[in-house]
Amino acid sequence: MPSLRETVLPAALGPDFRRIWPAAIISNLGDGALLAAGPLLVASITSAPAAVGAAAFVQQLPWLLFALFSGALADRLDRRTMIVAADLFRAVVLAALGVAVLVGTSPLWAIYVALFLLGTAETLADSASGALLVNAVPKDQLGKANARLYATGTLVQQLGGPPLGALLFAAGAGVPLVFDAVTFAAAAVLIARVTVRPAPVESAGTALWTEVRAGVSWLWGHVGVRTLACSILVIETVVHLVLALTRSPWVAGATMAVFGVHAVVWGIVSTTARQLATPDALMGRVNSVYLLASVGGAAIGSALGGLLAQRFGLTAPFTAAFGAMVLMTAVAWRPLRHVSVRRAAAVPD
Incomplete structure (x- = not known):
């Protein structure tokens, strides 16, 4: 009878998936916390509904502007390095914003700038993550790998993260931001340990x-x-x-x-x-x-x-x-x- 670990995380998925999956769970938990804390943060500064809606749009705007170029970079550059760099960048932005909010020196425009930067880094990380998974997991195991990523992503980000974010916000408006920064830093450490290094596509000056x-x-x-x-x-x-x-x-x-x-x-x-x-x-x-x-x-x-x-x-x-x-x-x-x-x-x- 297979062990619980083998059932949840089969060896057939490869050793790198044992780093990719926990990294996804950790970062999704931080993102889920921010789902609740982000609107609460903006609402604590202004009561205008348009301002709250604008915060969500500003974070999604980079997908309209940069998504295609981020995908091209994911094919041209080292995918693992792209994810690590994007996660560390997001950790720095979130930590800086969190500290600024905690000390009361973060105007609304600064939050919008931070959200735009986070969204931009997200286009790079997400474009590279899907591509890296294909390199790290045997092709006949991709269905099982995606099943685990999607199931835990939904549970952690949509169900577990928001209540945690609201609880942390009650302790301090900047606390969920710092928490999310820690999760991205931890995810970066895990992804940095992924051993597969697919060769970037030769661009030949294209x-x-x-x-x-x-x-x-x-x-x-x-x-x-x-x-x-x-x-x-x-x-x-x-x-x-x-x-x-x-x-x-x-x-x-x-x-x-x-x-x-x-x-x-x-x-x-x-x-x-x-x-x-x-x-x-x-x-x-x-x-x-x-x-x-x-x-x-x-x-x-x-x-x-x-x-x-x-x-x-x-x-x-x-x-x-x-x-x-x-x-x-x-x-x-x-x-x-x-x-x-x-x-x-x-x-x-």
Whole structure:
């Protein structure tokens, strides 16, 4: 009978995953704490709802500005070094902001600047992390690795981190920021111990923008991966419909619980399929396009949702989202058949 450690963390996933997974858990815990503490911090400075919303947008803005270039850098540079540098940079920014908040010398604009810097570093770290995982874990074990990363990420960041962040905020407005800084520093130490060192792609003097276009062109030319980047399909469509029609908090809560399970399963399946279909030389760029569609789309959707809710009522965003998802499902269903489960070996000509 296998031991508990072998069940939770099988040796087949490789020794490097035993560093990558704990690093992800630790940093997700810090991020989850910041999910609660961040809005509380801004609200403690100003009562303007727009200012709180602007804080979230400022942190997501780098995904719209830099995501594609970060992906190109993840293919050109040492991925492990990129993650370590980004995590240490975030630790420094958070520690500085946390101390400033604790001593009462942090104006609102400084918080916005820090959030923008954190978001910029996040584009680098996340683009490189997905690519590094493919190098560190055997290809036939990617599904198991992604399952563990997504499941614990959701539990720690969405369920465990926010209550902890609120508790730490009660002790001091800057305490959750310092805590998040410590988690990033610890994650950097773990990632620095990863032994796999994939060779960076030879750029041969190629301009970064040319490499970005190559990555976008490959994704757009691959029908299945392109569709994965654009859709979440049937269950999300039903979720939007239910939320648009129901007036029961119990129904809404149960629906969101189902959607949470779906989001984890979809993330595992779609990420693994994308990783298996993408050539390693393009992994960072394809990841960045996918993240741009996800995080950047969320930033734009948040702004549009706010306008719809203000103009037509609180259920209007869900009704609009339901209509959009019906259209997306109809368009995307057939192309999803083209997602390859075979590992791509090289960049196509």
